[in-house]
Amino acid sequence: MSSQEVGRVVVVTGTDTGVGKTIATAALAVAARERGTVSVVKPVQTGIGPEYPDEVADIDEIYRLTGCATQEYTRLEDPLAPDTAARRRGVTIPPVKEYADRIRVLAELHDTVIVEGAGGLLVRLDTDGGTVLDLAAELAESLPVEVYVVTRAGLGTLNHTELTVATLRDRGLEPAGLVIGSWPADPELAERCNLDDLPRVTGVPVTWVLPEGAGRLERDDFTAGVPAWPTL
Template sequence: MIFFVTGTDTGIGKTLATAVLAKGFSLLGKKVITQKPIQTGADYPEDLTLHRKLTGMSLDSPELLKLTSPYVFKFPAAPELAARLENQEIDLLQIKKCTEELDRRYDVVLVEGAGGLYVPITRKETILDLISLLMCPVFLVSAARLGTINHTLLSIQALKQKGIFIAGLIYNLYFSGDDVISRESLEDIKRLGEIEHVLLMPKVEGEIPEDLALSAKKFLEDIFKPKFPELLS
């Protein structure tokens, strides 16, 4: 099954969240792979490499990288601009083809996006269009900081307008500067966005700690056991 990990902004913690979810699914006995279809601002798939480091997984072979990281661009910008500066154009259907091939090989594919929902991939298409093309459930990552209510609710609204199932919210406590703001903002997001399942994600250094991996496992069980028990079987 394919899942997309998106965020309310760039630098919000999607890479860590993707790795944490991978650990959670692994604890459920699933064969998991992560994918970063578009990497910008790098000479190699940095985020994918970080997934492997955080989860303790081995690096991808060159053959597998063609599927897990089909597009890598050097310029640190939105995918459309980064690709254009290298005289290239990103093909959403090619990404879909790579993701579906991974889906045939693994139980769970976690696709990490680039930036937020309206980041352009081509002149006409955005990250939201890629999610719509894949038509897969989404995990939304947001930051525990001032301003998060507006950013998160707008992202939730955009996903719901496209008929996309929001599996859960990953609330990144790394950004928390005030416990009251963090706590009350999350309550507002849950109430106004009608979000039931939330994973609190603390700051992580090195590999993902066992307690966070276990929290991710329970988070996934709480989401899927009532509605999609076959995913956990």
């Protein structure tokens, strides 16, 4: 990347917690390496600390799967929304604008910066009320931003996904694609129908379908599988 260029930012959000954002972020990072240098950022990580010794930070899992450069800005111990976790411990955490400023610096140094949110789109990343949506909108004021929405395959996904897409559009952010975070080996009727219904009801294409268990793969198998997953 020349000194006159700025990298794109890919924001990965979800319809809820536990929908597969981390694995989707890893897959997008592997794909982005075709375009040049990649850095992955987790602005806020919760649920990691001495009381939860078996939990693995998202950024560590992404590094294990991809080998990409990673950064985590804020870590909070309790497995709660970031603002709640911070208030509970009496911890001061940075505002969304500070996260955006740090990501802009990375975008000057990398062709792609991928940002994994926390939970859903309106989860508060700071104690001032700044959300994942606010972070995406702040970045879009000065950088090319693509937002991917990670969603579930089964019942309930249509409503949750439509709400998330509508909220993004209300802020002038058109989603780049939907990602099904975990596609079962033997999909049932609702899942098979949702694969067609998700783009129909949202007007957003399903660009990635990640197979169930992808996050348990070793790095070589994961990176080898990524090229096939958009077409599952």
